[in-house]
Amino acid sequence: xxxxxxxxxxxxxxxxxxxxxxxxxxxxxxxxxxxxxxxxxxxxxxxxxxxxxxxxxxxxxxxxxxxxxxxxxxxxxxxxxxxxxxxxxxxxxxxxxxxxxxxxxxxxxxxxxxxxxxxxxxxxxxxxxxxxxxxxxxxxxxxxxxxxxxxxxxxxxxxxxxxxxxxxxxxxxxx
Numbered sequence: 001x002x003x004x005x006x007x008x009x010x011x012x013x014x015x016x017x018x019x020x021x022x023x024x025x026x027x028x029x030x031x032x033x034x035x036x037x038x039x040x041x042x043x044x045x046x047x048x049x050x051x052x053x054x055x056x057x058x059x060x061x062x063x064x065x066x067x068x069x070x071x072x073x074x075x076x077x078x079x080x081x082x083x084x085x086x087x088x089x090x091x092x093x094x095x096x097x098x099x100x101x102x103x104x105x106x107x108x109x110x111x112x113x114x115x116x117x118x119x120x121x122x123x124x125x126x127x128x129x130x131x132x133x134x135x136x137x138x139x140x141x142x143x144x145x146x147x148x149x150x151x152x153x154x155x156x157x158x159x160x161x162x163x164x165x166x167x168x169x170x171x172x173x174x175x
Contacts, residue, residue, distance in 0.1 A: 002019050002020065002021055002022060002025075002035070002138065003019070003020060003021075003022050004017050004018065004019045005017070005018045005019075005020070006018075006071060007068075009054075009068070014071075015071045016054065016068050016069065016070065016071050017068075017069045017070065017071045017072070018066050018067070018068060018069075019066060019067040019069060020064055020065070020066040020067075021035055021064040021065070021066075026064035032064075032065065034138060035065060035138070036056070036058075036065065038067075038136075038137040038138045039053060039056040039065075039067050040056075041106075041109075041111050041137045042067075042069075042137050043056070044109055044111075045105055045106055045109050045111065047101075047102050047105045048131070049098045049099060049101060049102035049105075049131060049132055049133055049134060050102045050105065050106075050133065050134050051069055051070060051072065051122070051133050051134070051135050052069060052070040053067055053068070053069050054068045054069060054070065055067070055068040056068075072122050072124045072133055073124060073125050073126065074122060074123045074124045074125040074130065075122070075123055076118065076119050076120070076121065076122050076123070076135070077095070077118035077119070077121040077122070077123060077132075078117070078118035078119040080123055081118060091130075095121070095123060095130075095131075095132040096132075098131055098132035099116070099121050099132045099134055102132070102133075102134040103116060103134065106134075110142050110143040111137075111141070111142055111143075112141045112142075112143070113134070113137065113139070114139040114141055115136060115138070115139040116134070119136075120134060120135045120136040121133070121134060121135070122134075122135050
């Protein structure tokens with residue numbers, strides 16, 4: 001759905017990640033609204049275990065919107081497991097707790113991530129210290145009370161609509 005590029009912010013002299021929309025999705029109004037909602041959710045939930053959003057840009061004309069985000073170094077959990085097998089118990093518990101605290105922070109702000117899976121947990125390494133970062137808020141949903149205040153969000157997450165990865169969805173989401 002989206003694609004992420006490594007880029008250099010020339011003005012600030014730093015490496016960043018640019019997330020944009022792939023192909024024909026850039027013309028899909030619902031997808032564009034979901035992409036915008038993802039940026040809003042990330043910007044509202046500042047937490048050390050959630051990827052940081054620096055800027056959301058909606059260029060004029062035919063150019064798709066994009067997010068400027070912190071550039072993470074390391075690999076997503078799915079790649080690490082595929083390459084090296086299961087994590088040792090201390091590493092697994094520590095990274096799981098970090099991701100869980102981040103998801104808890106989402107809930108505190110009234111958001112349900114809906115796509116927590118190994119591909120969306122990034123094992124970020126900074127100064128030789130590894131931490132978990134939660135990524136991809138494209139399937140995020142606001143709780144009922146908050147979504148009533150935001151009609152666009154309510155429409156994008158209406159009953160009967162499935163967003164996320166089926167194998168990782170909680171049973172109550174598939175009703």
